[in-house]
Amino acid sequence: MGTRTQRRRPELAAFLRSRRARVTPADVGMPPGLRRRTPGLRREEVAQLSGVGVTWYTWLEQGRPINASPQVLDAVARTLRLDPPEREHLYRLAEVPFEPGPEGLSRRVGAEVQAIIDALDPLLAVVYNARYDVLATNAAYRDLFLVPPAGVAGTGLPNVLWTLFTLPEGICPLVHREVELPLMVATLRSSYGRHVGEPVWEDFIRGLSAASPWFAELWASCEVVVPGPRVKTFRHTAVGRMRMTSQSLSVDGMPECRIVVYTPEDEDARAKIALLRERRELLFPAADKEVVHG
Structure with missing residues (x-):
């Protein structure tokens, strides 16, 4: 022993x-x-x-x-x-x-968590659960990701994976999809092991596999990784490409959820994030008070 x-x-x-x-x-x-x-x-x-x-x-x-x-x-x-x-x-x-029960996967955040990610602006911040459902975002995140993720049947929540696999590559905000998306699918599979057989998860996998043959191919490969810091490149129609470092933070009281914070990797990205913020303030002088998933 x-x-x-x-x-x-x-x-x-x-x-x-x-x-x-x-x-x-x-x-x-x-x-x-x-x-x-x-x-x-x-x-x-x-x-x-x-x-x-x-x-x-x-x-x-x-x-x-x-x-x-x-x-x-x-x-x-x-x-x-x-x-x-x-x-x-x-x-x-x-x-x-x-094995947490089906109720263990959070579908909303409290006011305290929302206040934390709002306070991180100008850093981009989002709250995901293990299925990459978007539970909350801050204004800086919404500045960059113009296209709201598609809702998933049965959850009513926007989902990042569904968006990235179904958007045409030319308007997808994520650059180097051939590298990043396989890692995201492998991260999803590491969480799926705790939810095998749950109807919402099985419907999600089945639905996205039907919508994206590439997702189906990656899912069949059975690769598994856990979330970790990454340097990713994003694009925006107004400012072009920018490199960002992502870092995941766990949330007490929210099993299988994480706050993901995106930090500019260099001065060029930092300047472009500032430009996007200025653009928001010009377009929406009311200060973007409504919380929008994006």
């Missing part, structure tokens, strides 16, 4: 005992019984309510090296009334790959 496993087992035992102690028989519709010395539920009650053997649950709570399936851990999590972060913590301690 490795050192990490040896450390996780006592943590698992302590975590389960503490969660069991806070759930009363009344919470789960059981009579309190007589001579109850245990705060909360007894081990045998947790086992019964979870549909597992008393010995198995006892060994789990004792931190013994036993195997646990996601289905059994979910049953225990329901009995102990674990919230989503606690459920994920249980999985990590039990060394079982954690």
Whole structure:
């Protein structure tokens, strides 16, 4: 048994005992019984309510090296009334790959996150979820990307991948698509592993494969990468090409979402971003107050 496993087992035992102690028989519709010395539920009650053997649950709570399936851990999590972060913590301690439920993929951002990306202007900022749905943008991002990404059936959200694979190359804002798009598809696949079989994801993959034979070809290659910093070249009809560095930042409380910030790579790009901002202020003197996905 490795050192990490040896450390996780006592943590698992302590975590389960503490969660069991806070759930009363009344919470789960059981009579309190007589001579109850245990705060909360007894081990045998947790086992019964979870549909597992008393010995198995006892060994789990004792931190013994036993195997646990996601289905059994979910049953225990329901009995102990674990919230989503606690459920994920249980999985990590039990060394079982954690699969967030379909509700785990965020579809909107709060006012605080929107305020953060707005404050980053003149840096370009956008919030994506794992499927590259656009959840929020700031004005600088909208300055550069003139064409709003197409909405995806079933989500109602604009999606960057759908846009980049279906726009004609001549008006696509991303230069060097032959390099960048395969990396984006490989990044998408690294997230897809957590959502295999979910209808919205399967419909998205199927729909984009039908709309873009190139996407279908790249998807079939099964390449996988994780998000990371990149230098990308974009084009704008008013100012031409500019090189930007992208950096992803995670967002607390928003699983599988990231703020992507684009920073000018050189003085030429910095000057062009400033020109786009001036152009916006001339065209829209009301200061672009409405939040628009783009």
